[in-house]
Each structure stands twice: as C-alpha cells, then as structure tokens.
Amino acid sequence: MMRLNKSKEKIGTMFDEIAVKYDFLNHFFTANLDKRWRKKIIKQIEYFNFPFGTVVDLASGTGDMMAELLKLGPDKAFSFDISERMLEVQREKIKDDRLVILKADSEKMPLDDNSVDILTIAFGVRNFESLENSLNEIRRVLKPKGILIVLEMFGMAKRNRLFEFYFTRIMPRFGKLVSRSSYAYEYLHNSVMKFKTADEFNCLAGKNGFTLRKKENNFLKFVYSVYLQKV
Numbered sequence: 001m002m003r004l005n006k007s008k009e010k011i012g013t014m015f016d017e018i019a020v021k022y023d024f025l026n027h028f029f030t031a032n033l034d035k036r037w038r039k040k041i042i043k044q045i046e047y048f049n050f051p052f053g054t055v056v057d058l059a060s061g062t063g064d065m066m067a068e069l070l071k072l073g074p075d076k077a078f079s080f081d082i083s084e085r086m087l088e089v090q091r092e093k094i095k096d097d098r099l100v101i102l103k104a105d106s107e108k109m110p111l112d113d114n115s116v117d118i119l120t121i122a123f124g125v126r127n128f129e130s131l132e133n134s135l136n137e138i139r140r141v142l143k144p145k146g147i148l149i150v151l152e153m154f155g156m157a158k159r160n161r162l163f164e165f166y167f168t169r170i171m172p173r174f175g176k177l178v179s180r181s182s183y184a185y186e187y188l189h190n191s192v193m194k195f196k197t198a199d200e201f202n203c204l205a206g207k208n209g210f211t212l213r214k215k216e217n218n219f220l221k222f223v224y225s226v227y228l229q230k231v
C-alpha cells in the first residue's frame with residue numbers, strides 16, 4: 001500500500017492537476033449517486049429545521065455541495081478550498097451574489113468566531129492534513145449549536161472484496177486514463193482504506209466539542225453523512 005502524503009501542498013497540487021476532469025470522474029465513479037447524497041443533506045437540513053443564514057462549504061472543490069446549499073436560500077455563503085484550480089471550475093459553474101469563493105484551508109478560515117450556522121464538508125475530511133486542528137477551527141467559526149455536516153467515504157470496519165476490486169483495479173486505471181494523473185486515483189483508494197471509520201470519526205469529533213445528531217448510511221456502510229452539532 002502506498003505511503004500517504006497529506007501535506008496541504010501535496011493535496012492541493014493533486015487536486016489542481018485533476019480539477020478539469022474531477023466532476024466527470026466523480027459522477028462516473030459513483031454512477032451519479034454522489035448527487036443524490038448531497039441532495040439528501042439539504043432535505044435533512046429542512047427536516048431538522050437547522051438555521052441556515054450563513055453557510056460554509058469547506059473543501060468545496062468544484063462546488064457541487066455549495067450549489068445545493070444555495071437552494072436553501074442563505075443570506076451569506078462561503079466556499080473554501082486549498083486548490084485554486086478546483087475553485088476556478090466552481091467560479092465558472094456558480095454565479096451568485098451571495099457567494100464568496102476563496103482559497104483558504106480547513107485550519108484557518110477567514111471568518112469571525114461564532115458566525116456560521118451550517119458548515120458542510122463533502123469528501124474533504126479524509127484529505128485533511130490535521131483533522132484535529134480542522135475540527136477546532138470549525139468549532140471556532142460555528143455559532144453555538146451550529147451544525148457540521150460531513151459526507152465522506154469512511155474506512156470500512158469489515159473488508160469488502162467487491163469494493164477492493166473496484167477501487168484497486170477499475171478506478172486507478174480509468175482515473176489515470178482520463179485525468180492523466182497516475183497518483184490521484186491510487187491515492188483515493190489508499191486514503192479510504194486508511195481512514196477512520198465513521199464511528200471513529202464521530203468519536204474524535206465528540207472529543208473536540210461536537211455531539212452526534214444523525215449518522216446516515218448512504219452506501220455499503222462506508223459512504224456516510226454525519227450530522228454533528230457544536231456543544
């Protein structure tokens with residue numbers, strides 16, 4: 001298994017390299033299910049009646065999660081990411097006066113303390129250099145009782161051979177062919193295999209001042225949406 005380098009520089013460069021092909025490959029590899037998972041998050045926000053005056057999409061990339069958040073009708077919205085190229089794609093896709101799109105990282109966001117109602121991270125936390133520093137920073141910017149929503153491919157508690165075949169044989173080859181990055185789709189598989197399970201992640205969030213409101217299994221008990229509230 002490859003050694004993972006999650007330095008912000010390495011991760012930022014990797015996403016810069018695949019930015020133009022990212023949306024196509026993302027939707028292709030998930031058979032468009034990723035779109036459904038993001039839409040479900042909006043339904044849950046409405047169901048729980050979470051306030052959404054100010055929303056942030058962190059590790060926002062090409063902006064598919066932000067596009068959904070804007071449908072709620074927030075007053076202010078911020079998309080942050082460390083890859084300028086991913087954000088360039090987002091700027092082309094989303095034109096909205098309420099939205100500020102900025103290069104910023106999960107450990108240092110240009111926002112006041114206690115200023116955000118909802119912060120989403122879709123397929124981002126797995127790539128963070130420091131999860132704990134990021135959780136602390138997210139806690140700082142969220143209002144009391146503010147909501148953190150994480151959609152992620154978490155590590156698996158049990159091995160799944162179908163998953164392993166798809167992720168080790170199909171994805172890296174096709175991903176490389178289309179994106180021309182030999183690293184990115186190998187990294188994807190390895191980063192999922194080595195990442196925390198959803199329960200381990202929730203436990204870490206618990207230690208960093210969040211309480212679990214809901215955990216939703218989207219797919220095969222490894223793609224989850226977790227809803228955490230600032231204590």
Ligand SMILES: C[S@@+](CC[C@H](N)C(=O)[O-])C[C@H]1O[C@@H](n2cnc3c(N)ncnc32)[C@H](O)[C@@H]1O
Nearest residue numbers: 015059060061081082083086105106122123127
């Ligand atoms: C797999 S993409 C997800 C993009 C988007 N959220 C989506 O749902 O398609 C992961 C993104 O996380 C960003 N990222 C990784 N580490 C980050 C960090 N520490 N702070 C901010 N963004 C980060 C990457 O640049 C990349 O755009």
